[in-house]
Amino acid sequence: MENFVTQMQGVPLNHYIIFCSIIFAIGVTGVLIRRNVIIIMMSIELMLNAVNLLLAAFSVYRGDASGQVFVFFIMALAAAEVAVGLAIIIMVYRNTKSVDIESLSKLRW
């Protein structure tokens, strides 16, 4: 375990921050430009996992376990959210026979 911590600290913290920001940005871009609902959900997962990685990195650098505990909260709730989300997508698919976000434009002002 000590070995792992020193290994993780071998990479400068700034690299973690930049790396996670890039992954997060890819996730945000994916949500905004993709049309397939499943891929949008994957992009959201990418955002959450960027957060998880960054939390773990901060937590190791500070020697404070609470950041890693927070990662477990995020994982558990993200799983619950995905379960509900997939159920909603299946429900929509049964009615529209499509997972394209463009097919959902009935509600417009």
Next chain:
Amino acid sequence: MGAIITLGILGILLLYLGLYKAKQALLPTTIIGLLVALGFSLSLWTKDATALYHGMVIFDRYAIAFSALLIIVTVLILLLSKEYFRSISDNIAEYYCLIVFSLMGALLVAAYHNFAMLFVGIEIMSVALYILVGIRKSDFASNEAALKYFLMGAFSTGFLLFGITLIYGAAGTFDLSGLREYVMSSTAISPLFYAGVLLMLCGLCFKVGAAPFHFWTPDVYDGAPILITTFMSTVVKVASFVGFFRLFSMVMVPVSEFWTPVLLMITIITLSIGNITALLQVSFKRMMAYSSISHAGYMLFAIVSIGPASASSILMYAVAYCFASVIAFGALILVKRKTGSEQFESFNGLAKREPLLALVLTVAMLSLAGVPLTAGFIGKFMMFNNVMGNYNIMLLIIAVINAAIAVYYYLHVVVNMYFKRGHEEPADRIMISNSYTIVLGIAAVLTIVFGVYPDVIIGLI
């Protein structure tokens, strides 16, 4: 904490009642459980507030007052549900259970003292709501609303979490008092902290439906079943604001010169977009959705200029807004059941057929518009007073113009009810059950009582 545990047990109990087909017992059990939870939260009123469970939650007066408001509004909404759910589906235990779970998340958001609890609370509240919004499985609008709400909710959670992470990276703690010490003591606050504040601001603005993050609100409010819309636009919106306000008043005040300009712009855009778009609507339900955006703008006033009176003004505004919304949506359910339409035209001539219902709805509309002698006026007055104390004249002028615009579309309904002729005969009455009479009556009386004696609410926190 007793209240939150009670609600958790109540939700599971309701699922069992549904399993054993005890349909008649559902509503009474829920109401009794909610009243027990209300008792538990009020019992902490006189105790000293300390952060419990290693600083996870705190039940100060601010949290207790809002918890009580949220529980009472939920009771009113559930009383309206009696015939409503039965007309949608056979399996109605899920509705009660999910609403109770969502309320549990809302109470957690009201009482959080650690970012972990803020996140868990928001998620419990939202995940239950994603299901509730899409609960009409074969209704296309409901499907679409559920999917949009889910995607936008998960997206905004991502922003909120990234903000929390950056703040953790800068300060090394999730605890609100630890964060306050960090902000107060350190001379050089890390740039990560500022980035975190901005991202959290985005995430929370998504949750409360403030422009430019409001675009999901009208679609979701429009597509969801009316009663769920009522729940979303009152309980969930107020709970998100309570969390928003607690974070900014406890932690962010020393760095206010950084985020105030951003929030000021958001407030102005929210007010204007909400009001101007509400003018163009032909559907009452969609008008209420846009008006809820503009009310979010007014509630943001309390955060833009945080002062000693901000907490009580946000409470007053929330009380006025919740009761008026419950009346408006309750009346809409009755009218829609009769005419099958949510348009403004379906209210035509309502005053002839149902003078009492029209009167109650008029009180609600006046309260939402902020006319004196109603609770809405006191709420708006206190918000404007806050802003005036900080000499923010620009914001005040925009707010007053917007309040004037709002009067137009709220009175649109009143004019339709009193001065336009309906298609039906006057004898063709709406069936109003006792529970509707009681709920609408209580809400209307409270709206006027709090408008005449606002001290009851103002002195609380």
